Amino acid sequence: xxxxxxxxxxxxxxxxxxxxxxxxxxxxxxxxxxxxxxxxxxxxxxxxxxxxxxxxxxxxxxxxxxxxxxxxxxxxxxxxxxxxxxxxxxxxxxxxxxxxxxxxxxxxxxxxxxxxxxxxxxxxxxxxxxxxxxxxxxxxxxxxxxxxxxxxxxxxxxxxxxxxxxxxxxxxxxxxxxxxxxxxxxxxxxxxxxxxxxxxxxxxxxxxxxxxxxxxxxxxxxxxxxxxxxxxxxxxxxxxxxxxxxxxxxxxxxxxxxxxxxxxxxxxxxxxxxxxxxxxxxxxxxxxxxxxxxxxxxxxxxxxxx
Ligand SMILES: NC(=O)c1ccc[n+]([C@@H]2O[C@H](COP(=O)([O-])OP(=O)(O)OC[C@H]3O[C@@H](n4cnc5c(N)ncnc54)[C@H](OP(=O)(O)O)[C@@H]3O)[C@@H](O)[C@H]2O)c1
Numbered sequence: 001x002x003x004x005x006x007x008x009x010x011x012x013x014x015x016x017x018x019x020x021x022x023x024x025x026x027x028x029x030x031x032x033x034x035x036x037x038x039x040x041x042x043x044x045x046x047x048x049x050x051x052x053x054x055x056x057x058x059x060x061x062x063x064x065x066x067x068x069x070x071x072x073x074x075x076x077x078x079x080x081x082x083x084x085x086x087x088x089x090x091x092x093x094x095x096x097x098x099x100x101x102x103x104x105x106x107x108x109x110x111x112x113x114x115x116x117x118x119x120x121x122x123x124x125x126x127x128x129x130x131x132x133x134x135x136x137x138x139x140x141x142x143x144x145x146x147x148x149x150x151x152x153x154x155x156x157x158x159x160x161x162x163x164x165x166x167x168x169x170x171x172x173x174x175x176x177x178x179x180x181x182x183x184x185x186x187x188x189x190x191x192x193x194x195x196x197x198x199x200x201x202x203x204x205x206x207x208x209x210x211x212x213x214x215x216x217x218x219x220x221x222x223x224x225x226x227x228x229x230x231x232x233x234x235x236x237x238x239x240x241x242x243x244x245x246x247x248x249x250x251x252x253x254x255x256x257x258x259x260x261x262x263x264x265x266x267x268x269x270x271x272x273x274x275x276x277x278x279x280x281x282x283x284x285x286x287x288x289x290x291x292x293x294x295x296x297x298x299x300x301x302x303x304x305x306x
Contacts, residue, residue, distance in 0.1 A: 005030045007069045008216075009111075011054050011102070012076030014042045017116065019171035020209035021073050022047045032067060034059075034076070042173035054098040060105035071216045072106050074099065074115045077145075081120070082263040084141040095144035096151060103155035112158040114216045119165040119200060119227075121146040124267020127199065128231050131163075131223050131276055139264035149223070160215050162208075162226040162277075165270065166237075169205030170299050178202075179295065182238050186247035187303075193253045195260065196235035200270045201227035204291040206298070211283045224277040230287040231271035237288065244292045245303075 006029055012018035013033025022044050025031045031047045038049045052059040054076050064072075077095055078084060084091035099115060106113045119127070120142035121135040137143045152159050168179035176184065179202070185192045203226075211226045232240070235254045242249035257266055277283055286294060 007032065007067045008071045008073065009034060009063065009067065009069045010073045010075055012074070013047065013049065014039060014173065015075055016167060016169055016171060016174045016177060016205050017208060018073075018075035019044065019174060020169060020205045021075055021212065024209050024213060029070070032063070032069070034063070039173060042171070054102065055093040057101040057104065060101050061108060064105040064109045064111060068109045069111045072102055072111050072113045073212060073216070074102055074113060077116070078141070081139065081141045084144065085139060085263040088140055091140060091144050092147075095141070096147045099148040100151040100155065103152050103157040103159065106157045107155070110158070112160070112216060112219070113152060114212055115148070115152050115159060115161045116212070117149050117161050117163045118142070118145050119163060119270045119272060120267055121149065121163065122267050122270060124270045127267070127269045128201075128271030128273050129225065130273045131225055138267060141264060142267075158219075159221055160218070161223040162212055162215060163223065163272070164203050164208055164227050165272065166200045166202045166227070167205050167208060168202060169295060170302060178234070178237070179241055179292070180299075182241045182252075183245055183247065183299070183303075186242055186245075186251055189251075191251040191253060192238070193255045193259070194235045194238040195257045196233050196254045197256050197268050198234050198266055198270070199231050199268065201229065201231055201272050201274070202237055202288055202291060203227040204286060204295055206294070207285055207291070211277065211281065211285065214281050214283055218281055220280065224281070225272035225274050226277050226283070227272045227274060227285065228288065228291050229274060229285045232288050240288055240292060244289070244296060
């Protein structure tokens with residue numbers, strides 16, 4: 001006899017976090033991934049993919065009515081921090097309007113929305129931050145992510161929000177993140193410039209995905225800080241990456257954020273205190289070195305490729 005599993009929807013299913021979520025969720029759930037454009041090399045076995053833009057309410061309401069999902073994980077976002085300063089409309093559509101539509105679609109069928117936000121809701125003057133600290137987003141991406149949180153909280157849908165930061169990991173096809181960029185540049189013998197005045201908690205995407213599933217199943221409606229357990233600046237994180245992967249750390253030049261002339265301001269003294277998530281949800285997140293060692297196991301096959 002075939003046992004019917006509860007259905008779940010994951011938006012951004014080809015992204016870094018989304019790809020980890022669909023892989024883990026398959027064990028217990030019938031998983032449907034919403035992707036803007038289906039790409040076969042990124043596809044995970046056993047996952048049904050639905051093409052569409054999450055800023056279209058019609059799509060979301062239709063899919064929700066058809067599937068009656070238990071959970072909707074929102075791992076889709078407009079994530080280009082600097083480009084959002086000029087592509088404001090596109091950023092707002094995905095990070096705010098789409099969240100409102102997801103919440104409305106979820107309400108139609110009593111689904112629970114698990115939404116992902118960021119430490120960029122804070123200004124980085126006095127981190128690490130707890131959940132009850134006052135947000136003060138600096139750039140447009142940051143403002144849109146805070147507005148996305150607010151529309152979900154106000155929506156009346158069953159929700160949970162996980163704020164995270166400096167997410168890294170590997171899935172076939174996903175774009176580079178800080179860790180894979182450092183490794184690949186150093187492997188090629190290139191020199192890199194890395195800022196020593198941005199602090200945050202590096203977060204292994206696999207651990208974040210596991211924690212989000214625990215959060216979904218908890219039924220708690222609240223905001224949680226979920227990240228790796230340790231605060232570190234980017235320069236020393238890059239040195240730790242080089243050391244763990246046996247690469248030449250002397251090629252990492254130490255610079256300041258101001259040297260980069262980026263379009264969007266960054267929260268500098270950021271970081272999370274994750275005590276609330278650890279105590280309430282019973283999750284354990286790795287420190288910097290433990291996370292990197294776990295990551296090394298998944299990245300070894302890629303390193304062996306010619
Ligand atoms: N990565 C980090 O360091 C970090 C830090 C803090 C918070 N977060 C948050 O974590 C979440 C996941 O981030 P991630 O790093 O996994 O991002 P990602 O790899 O950039 O994935 C985001 C996915 O969303 C999809 N998407 C964007 N707009 C869409 C739309 N309108 N309709 C449908 N799909 C859309 C993208 O599709 P396309 O590929 O087609 O564009 C992409 O696959 C986001 O909410 C992000 O704000 C990430």
